[in-house]
Amino acid sequence: MDWKSYIKSYQSYLRIERGLSKNTIDNYTFDIERVLTFLEASSMEVSPVKISEETLQQFIYSVSKEVNARSQARIISGLKSFFSYLIFEDYRNDNPLELIETPKTGRKLPDTLALSEIDALIDAVDLSLPEGERNRAMLETLYGCGLRVSELVTLKISDLFFDEGFIKITGKGNKQRFVPIGNLTRKYIEIYKNSVRPHLNIQKGAEDTLFLNRRGKQLTRAMIFTIIKNLADKINLNKTISPHTFRHSFATHLLENGADLRSIQLMLGHESITTTEIYVHLDRKHLTQVMHAFHPRKNS
Incomplete structure (x- = not known):
């Protein structure tokens, strides 16, 4: 088999066996195709079954000139997964990246929005436009439920369990979780769903x-x-924000108001608590307040 045949087989494995989303599979594939592009540019003809550690080190060195340490680490991790798959399928006996070190990366904390900034962004939505009610409902849902942008755009009407106070979210790897929904978020979703959405010419496949x-x-x-960037420009917000900023703010505000990390982990849909810790930014002042409030020897 050539590279493309192995890649296609690997994609099927990621989709069927591991249940990964199309976006995740595309990212894995892109990094493997980088290797193929490098080999072609270097006039090397070698299959993934025969490629050596030395050749892959040359590839990583060439990539290091183009991307930062975090991206390098992701590429190496993705390639390790690909070659582990080849071992699993008995195509090769070793992983040529096993001894290649992943560059150390610091934990980059995204910006957090203050509640006043979130209110300002939502208030800046022009409700006189046809899409105004939709945009307000989307921002409220991003912040009110801490969703990933991919989870927001794929949210179904059949996922809304308002009577029970939850919405069902399909996250990474098609894993499902139930997230509590507040009255305000529910109110704006219902306004859009009942008053605006019925007037659209809904296309086949998008009914739900x-x-x-x-x-x-x-x-x-x-x-x-684009919607979020335009709103940030409209209120002259001096921060670089994205849909993920609302998710990060959701977690941070919950923790600062007394929620425990495990509950936040479940709502965000993180497999590991260490991932949640990256999302949750605590300043020293808050840590000091927590210690003085809860440590058993605080008055000793």
Whole structure:
């Protein structure tokens, strides 16, 4: 088999065996195809079964000139997974990246929005426009439920369990979780769903999708980024923000108001508590307040 045949087989494994999303599979594939591009540019003809550690080190060195340490670490991790798959399928006996070190990366904390800034962004939505009610409902849902942007655009009407006070979210790897929904978020979703959405010309396949574009189709992730960027510009917000900023703010505000890390982990849909710790930014002042409030020897 050639590289493309091995890649196609690997994609099937990621989709069927590991249940990964299309976006995740595309990212894995892109990094493997980088190796193929490097080999072609270097006039090397070697299959993934025969490629050596030395050749892959040369590839990583060439990539290091183009991307930062965090991206290098992701590429190495993705390639290790690919070659582990080849071992699993008995295509090769060793992982040529086993001894290649991953560059150390610091934990970059995204910006957090203050509640006043979130209110300002939502208040800046022009409700006189046809998409105004939809945009307000989407921002309230991003912040009120701590969703990933991919989870927001794929949210279904059948996922809304308002009577029970939850919405069902399908996250990474098609893993499902139930997230509590507040009355305010529920109110704005119902306004959009009952008063605006029925007037759209809903396209086939999007009948159950909650948030739709003007053509009656599922919104793209890029469109959510654009909506948020335009609102940030409108209120002269001096921060670089994205849909993920709302998710990070959701976690931070919950923790600062007394929620425990385990509960936040469940709501965010993180497999590991260490991932949640990256999202949750605590300043020293808050840590000091927690210690003085809860340590048993605080008055000793």
